[in-house]
Amino acid sequence: MFSIGELAKRTKVKVPTIRYYEEMGLLAEAERTSGNQRRYDKVGLERLSFIRHARDLGFSIEAISSLIELQDHPDRSCEAATDIATSQLEEVRAKIKRLRTLEKELSRISKGCDGGGLTEDCYVLASLADHNLCDREH
Amino acid sequence: MFSIGELAKRTKVKVPTIRYYEEMGLLAEAERTSGNQRRYDKVGLERLSFIRHARDLGFSIEAISSLIELQDHPDRSCEAATDIATSQLEEVRAKIKRLRTLEKELSRISKGCDGGGLTEDCYVLASLADHNLCDREH
DNA sequence: TGTAATGTCTCTAGTGACTAGAGGTTCAAG
DNA sequence: CTTGAACCTCTAGTCACTAGAGACATTACA
Structure with a gap:
């Protein structure tokens, strides 16, 4: 488990941007420490990398939302x-x-x-x- | 002298956008009728055409501001x-x-x-x- | 254990270049 | 003189963040 700053460093996404993605529903709400700080694991890291990569390729937040929705249903058609x-x-x-x-x-x-x-x-x-x-x- | 709607039609710039340009200082404040409506003449038309053309070419509002500033001083170097x-x-x-x-x-x-x-x-x-x-x- | 530095929290507001809408006024045509 | 379109100002929303304030948490070191 690591902090938002560590996640930021590893994904090269800025801290406020990560919080913004959470607010927009692209990232699930992170677990919190007793002191209310966000903690992330491998899953969070992978999802953020996905988002980062898609943004780099110019996909809109909305498009990424849809892609994530699809990712979460591996049994659907990928059309x-x-x-x-x-x-x-x-x-x-x-x-x-x-x-x-x-x-x-x-x-x-x-x-x-x-x-x-x-x-x-x-x-x-x-x-x-x-x-x-x-x-x-x- | 013609109205903002007429100016919009001639330049293909939307009415609220014209007002926005005025607010941003790209267009001089227009003359007004006794009833407070904007009236434009040939000079206004030419300036808005200039802006429209520059925007079409992707110049930012700020860059256009500078260009207009230069236009207003025909004696300066055009560097x-x-x-x-x-x-x-x-x-x-x-x-x-x-x-x-x-x-x-x-x-x-x-x-x-x-x-x-x-x-x-x-x-x-x-x-x-x-x-x-x-x-x-x- | 104390303390200082750094990291994190939420919240609000700003960016650029508009666009949309509310609620009210003025104009031009008939 | 009436009607309806065009106009007025003002506020708020768009997108994808970014910046800053003020408060709280964590970590490293003495």
């Missing part, structure tokens, strides 16, 4: 789990696509001005002011 | 403006990079399970539980 992962993947792909467009536009805008002139003639500012100066939709 | 745009570009590139890593990992995880089995044996859940099943750092 829902793959669905969640797939839709997360789609979201990531959509974000990448959008960011690529932004990258092109920003790169074009940045290149248009070397910063050596006055704001009066700055291509960056002009581009932002006038959408017509853009290459494509965004 | 700061290009700096802001460049750092925005760098941020976008960093995000893309990270998302690409996530994409690969998620795609690998998703492919590992067709959703036809039980959660007990689900590769998606196993991958999330155990970081060691991952291909690379993320």
Whole structure:
């Protein structure tokens, strides 16, 4: 059994975040010492590692809730789990696509001005002011 | 002179968002009718278009504030403006990079399970539980 | 056993960029 | 002059935390 600080160190999740996850129902309420401090064991460590990993991959708290719910019922079909992962993947792909467009536009805008002139003639500012100066939709 | 609703329609920025921008100091306080309603002119329209465009490109409110500050001083060097745009570009590139890593990992995880089995044996859940099943750092 | 340092507790409030809703007022059309 | 849409301010909620206050618990060492 170890303290919340120890759990934090091992999972690299900050202490207040652990308490937050508990409040959100992602982590079961921890056992307490006589002095009301939380104590964790291997199970708690594994669950938090799961959460941490899923958050790193961009899953929302809500999605993680669902995944944990599924984990707790090993007899169910895992279709829902793959669905969640797939839709997360789609979201990531959509974000990448959008960011690529932004990258092109920003790169074009940045290149248009070397910063050596006055704001009066700055291509960056002009581009932002006038959408017509853009290459494509965004 | 036109109303906030009209401005919203022309710029495709929602009415409460316009009021929020005013509160944040991005937009100057609008003139008011005798009945206390906001009225805008061409200048207001142009400034809001600028903001909208910059937000679309992912600039933060703070960055936009700085850009507007620069816009208001046409006699200054535009170095700061290009700096802001460049750092925005760098941020976008960093995000893309990270998302690409996530994409690969998620795609690998998703492919590992067709959703036809039980959660007990689900590769998606196993991958999330155990970081060691991952291909690379993320 | 005493004490000091560090860790932990709960609670509230703040972040960014809005969005939603309540309850009231003003405007424009007919 | 009435009706109904648009407008006003204010508060609170979103997401996933983060920061800080003030009090209590635990641990290490003398």
